Amino acid sequence: MTVIIDGKQMAASVLEQVKHAATQLEREAGAKAGLAVVIVGDDPASHTYVGAKSRMAKECGFSSVQHTLPAETSQAELLALVETLNGDPAIHGVLVQLPLPGHLDSDAVIQSIRPGKDVDGLHVVNAGKLATGDLKTGLVSCTPAGAMVLVRAIHGTDLSGLNAVVIGRSNLFGKPMGQLLLNANATVTMAHSRTKDLAGICRSADILVAAVGRPEMVKEDWVKPGATVIDVGINRIAAPERGEGKSRLVGDVAYAEAVTFAGAITPVPGGVGPMTIAMLMANTVIAATRALGRVAPTF
Secondary structure (H helix, E strand, O other), X not given: OOEEOOHHHHHHHHHHHHHHHHHHHHHHHOOOOEEEEEEEOOOHHHHHHHHHHHHHHHHOOOEEEEEEEOOOOOHHHHHHHXXXXXXXXXXXXXXXXXXXXXXXXXXXXXXXXXXXXEOOOOOHHHHHHHHOOOOOOOOOOHHHHHHHHHHHHHHOOOOOOOEEEEEOOOOOOHHHHHHHHHHOOOEEEEEOOOOOOHXXXXXXXXXXXXXXXXXXXXXXXXXXXXXXXXXXOOEEEEOHHHOOOOXXXXXXXXXXXXXXXXXXXXXXXXXXXXXXXXXXXXXXXXXHHHHOOOOOOOO
């Protein structure tokens, strides 16, 4: 029988560990983990995400600070704020909500965050540490870190002998996910839009991770019987059966088809999604613990 991987339940478990680590840190070091979130402009979706992150930080016992800047904020002004947060010893994690308004250079802003405070895990120093197998001093991008927690729930920490295929090669998810699987001893194939016989390569996977942003692209005959399928896609498609103008969320995997073949699979919604914010909280308490000279927890 196929295991439906419950991302909400797994995220709740991670958050309980985060709360425990934050309480222990405050008790032993006399300091709260501090998270600063910066948002520029008035994009409704971004404000929703930031609000959720700030609320969760407070639930975890963190000191949470939000900086809301007008859309016309200049590059220099934003970089100056980041530099102030970099130098604030009470702030252990700095997150700049993306996307930024078009006149701002997002990459320059992200790279200006001190690597030890880069709780989104997007700085090139953290990417480099992951690429060289350094999981002890870097911070890993939240969504792949969360997806890896789900993989470990099924297969354990050592993936020796397993073939993993990642569809998608983005810097945000695909590449770090491939590195995490490789560091866990899986044999990893990075597939993408230029891959020849993509369906055939996917059928070789014991662990299939889809992150391409194409609704229900992965069909049932792409899935090896018994494989673990991690669906990272979040796509909104028309759902006329729900009424005129209605829509629904689907992943990159044709779930109704794949669920009959997979050994384990993440649903959309409720799979990888909840893990992202949980791992942001985990990264924050890891960064705080390191900054205070203590051994960081693992998740």
